[in-house]
Amino acid sequence: MLVFNGEEKILLSSENETEVSKSDSIDGSLPVSTVYTDVGVVPEHQKNELEHFISNLQREVEELRLKQRIVDEKRREALSKILDIKGSIRVFCRIRPNHLTEKRRNSEPISAGSDRIRVKLGGTRKDFEFDKVFPQETSQESVFVEVEPILRSAMDGHNVCVFAYGQTGTGKTFTMDGTNEQPGIIHRALEELFRQASMDGSSSFTFSMSMLEVYMGSVRDLLAPRQSSRPHENMTKCNLNIQTDSKGLVEIEGLSEVQISDCAKAKWWYNKGRRFRSTSWTNVNEASSRSHCLTRISIFRRGDTSEAKSETSKLWMVDLGGSERLLKTGAKGITLDEGRAINLSLSALADVLAALKRKRCHVPYRNSKLTQLLRDSLGDGSKVLMLVHISPSEEDVCETICSLNFAKRARAIESNREVPMELKKQQEKKIMELEEDIKEAEKQRQSLRDQIQNVELKLCENRNLFSTIYSLQESDYELVTSTSQKDDFKEVTETPKASKKSTQRIVSNSVPRFMSSTVASRHRQIASEQEIGGRLKSLRSVATRSSIQFSCSQSLSCSDLRIKTILRSSTGKSRYAETNNVPNTERPKCNELESKVITPRSTTVTSSDSNLRVTLYHHRRRMSNLI
Numbered sequence: 001m002l003v004f005n006g007e008e009k010i011l012l013s014s015e016n017e018t019e020v021s022k023s024d025s026i027d028g029s030l031p032v033s034t035v036y037t038d039v040g041v042v043p044e045h046q047k048n049e050l051e052h053f054i055s056n057l058q059r060e061v062e063e064l065r066l067k068q069r070i071v072d073e074k075r076r077e078a079l080s081k082i083l084d085i086k087g088s089i090r091v092f093c094r095i096r097p098n099h100l101t102e103k104r105r106n107s108e109p110i111s112a113g114s115d116r117i118r119v120k121l122g123g124t125r126k127d128f129e130f131d132k133v134f135p136q137e138t139s140q141e142s143v144f145v146e147v148e149p150i151l152r153s154a155m156d157g158h159n160v161c162v163f164a165y166g167q168t169g170t171g172k173t174f175t176m177d178g179t180n181e182q183p184g185i186i187h188r189a190l191e192e193l194f195r196q197a198s199m200d201g202s203s204s205f206t207f208s209m210s211m212l213e214v215y216m217g218s219v220r221d222l223l224a225p226r227q228s229s230r231p232h233e234n235m236t237k238c239n240l241n242i243q244t245d246s247k248g249l250v251e252i253e254g255l256s257e258v259q260i261s262d263c264a265k266a267k268w269w270y271n272k273g274r275r276f277r278s279t280s281w282t283n284v285n286e287a288s289s290r291s292h293c294l295t296r297i298s299i300f301r302r303g304d305t306s307e308a309k310s311e312t313s314k315l316w317m318v319d320l321g322g323s324e325r326l327l328k329t330g331a332k333g334i335t336l337d338e339g340r341a342i343n344l345s346l347s348a349l350a351d352v353l354a355a356l357k358r359k360r361c362h363v364p365y366r367n368s369k370l371t372q373l374l375r376d377s378l379g380d381g382s383k384v385l386m387l388v389h390i391s392p393s394e395e396d397v398c399e400t401i402c403s404l405n406f407a408k409r410a411r412a413i414e415s416n417r418e419v420p421m422e423l424k425k426q427q428e429k430k431i432m433e434l435e436e437d438i439k440e441a442e443k444q445r446q447s448l449r450d451q452i453q454n455v456e457l458k459l460c461e462n463r464n465l466f467s468t469i470y471s472l473q474e475s476d477y478e479l480v481t482s483t484s485q486k487d488d489f490k491e492v493t494e495t496p497k498a499s500k501k502s503t504q505r506i507v508s509n510s511v512p513r514f515m516s517s518t519v520a521s522r523h524r525q526i527a528s529e530q531e532i533g534g535r536l537k538s539l540r541s542v543a544t545r546s547s548i549q550f551s552c553s554q555s556l557s558c559s560d561l562r563i564k565t566i567l568r569s570s571t572g573k574s575r576y577a578e579t580n581n582v583p584n585t586e587r588p589k590c591n592e593l594e595s596k597v598i599t600p601r602s603t604t605v606t607s608s609d610s611n612l613r614v615t616l617y618h619h620r621r622r623m624s625n626l627i
């Protein structure tokens with residue numbers, strides 16, 4: 001008995017077998033389309049039926065995958081439209097909580113709405129508009145929720161830059177890197193990338209990571225192998241060249257790029273690179289970043305079909321050096337130079353963003369190393385997210401206004417006109433509709449994923465069953481036949497009958513009577529086959545039950561092992577059941593053969609018989625192929 005498609009189908013039983021052999025047999029000779037297995041004789045049409053069923057399952061998987069690709073495409077389009085409406089350069093503002101050491105005043109200089117900030121300075125008030133404002137109490141998680149869509153767009157093939165900008169000590173590193181208890185955007189982004197990659201059924205992803213810093217106008221590789229743990233000792237080695245090819249693609253010569261196969265590895269590399277970043281003490285921040293730190297994740301997306309194109313995109317996560325008033329930070333000597341270099345490159349970045357926003361023909365990328373590096377990730381088709389950080393303190397109000405002016409410049413709408421209220425409402429409505437489409441697509445994607453998993457599971461099990469019954473048994477058939485052929489050669493008179501009977505019972509009508517099996521041996525055969533059928537059935541249910549919790553390949557090996565174990569014991573019985581018919585003088589030989597055949601399946605076998613060695617070798621290979 002054999003089970004497939006969740007139904008029980010009788011493929012063979014001893015009685016059917018006899019009937020088949022009689023009906024299919026033409027004038028007593030061998031039936032034309034009959035498959036011999038160790039558990040009996042399976043008519044060809046039943047084998048075909050199983051093959052047909054397997055190919056139907058394959059087709060079903062392909063159709064589901066196609067549907068999944070269509071749904072994925074819809075989701076991508078909707079997301080891309082949202083990002084287009086929202087603008088390819090978005091600016092958020094995050095207000096740092098008050099430090100305990102900072103004096104609390106009766107009137108706070110900063111007041112925040114959901115997308116506006118008002119700053120009071122003396123008797124004047126200044127208003128600034130943003131895509132989103134995060135008040136002081138905003139958690140790292142809430143910030144990440146707003147950043148996440150842009151990460152998805154990086155997975156969809158866009159180049160993306162996420163910047164943390166702001167006065168020194170306002171929380172840029174806190175937002176990007178965070179703490180162990182409150183991880184920042186980079187840690188969460190790494191988790192999210194791997195999560196999304198595992199969810200996407202229509203593409204496969206690979207990621208690699210590079211880390212560098214722009215320090216005083218030079219580019220340093222933070223992941224380069226180092227002999228010394230002191231960062232400055234490798235300075236000259238790490239002054240990398242930036243090349244731009246004719247298509248505008250940026251190449252950083254000699255920059256280390258590490259493959260990251262999982263999130264833990266990615267975090268390990270990130271923490272390693274972070275340790276080599278240049279920081280020093282200033283009046284404003286104990287561990288002030290003295291450089292721009294850039295983390296680049298290269299995303300390689302491969303479609304699941306040969307027609308689907310492969311794409312590479314870059315996700316840059318940049319913790320910019322603090323914009324600062326040099327007098328206030330008390331900077332001197334090298335720290336003063338570092339501050340100047342940071343300010344210059346920040347100003348170059350603001351110029352580039354403003355030119356891009358206003359769609360100017362000339363974008364001044366060449367004015368700083370920072371903008372040269374990011375050239376191919378800031379222009380057309382790229383998405384930029386700038387998180388501007390400000391301090392709530394009255395003492396910092398001048399720097400706050402500087403930062404907000406920077407943000408205003410980056411966010412400047414084309415031709416500098418505000419969007420009319422009516423258009424804004426329409427855009428918001430459209431965004432809501434598209435967000436609904438994305439949710440719906442994600443629901444469908446999940447359901448398709450589940451369906452694919454189920455069908456693949458069935459497919460694996462049926463393929464496994466098929467190969468167990470046909471391929472495996474063919475090899476056993478080979479084994480016995482080749483041995484019997486050898487015996488034929490050696491002892492022409494005695495062994496052929498026993499061997500042939502044991503493997504080709506169906507020919508009993510066509511051989512002389514003295515060669516056919518006895519009634520007792522047939523009963524033994526029937527009993528053993530029924531036992532096998534029963535075992536296969538129970539095995540099937542065990543395999544199905546146990547495999548549910550595993551992935552496809554796991555279920556395969558799990559069920560396969562059990563099938564093999566059962567077949568191992570059952571084949572031993574059925575294959576050699578008829579050796580009882582063999583005269584006593586032959587038995588030692590058969591037993592010898594039996595022990596040689598059964599033991600090697602789990603242990604290393606050596607045999608002096610070269611034929612046996614070859615067949616055992618093939619047999620083991622087939623067994624291992626099944627695992």
Ligand SMILES: Nc1ncnc2c1ncn2[C@@H]1O[C@H](COP(=O)(O)OP(=O)(O)OP(=O)(O)O)[C@@H](O)[C@H]1O
Binds near residue numbers: 096170171287322
């Ligand atoms: N949202 C926040 N919640 C809690 N603590 C914060 C927050 N933002 C910043 N801090 C704390 O403020 C201090 C300064 O923050 P951080 O080092 O991130 O500033 P920064 O802008 O990166 O400064 P620099 O430009 O000098 O490197 C840190 O101790 C940080 O933990």
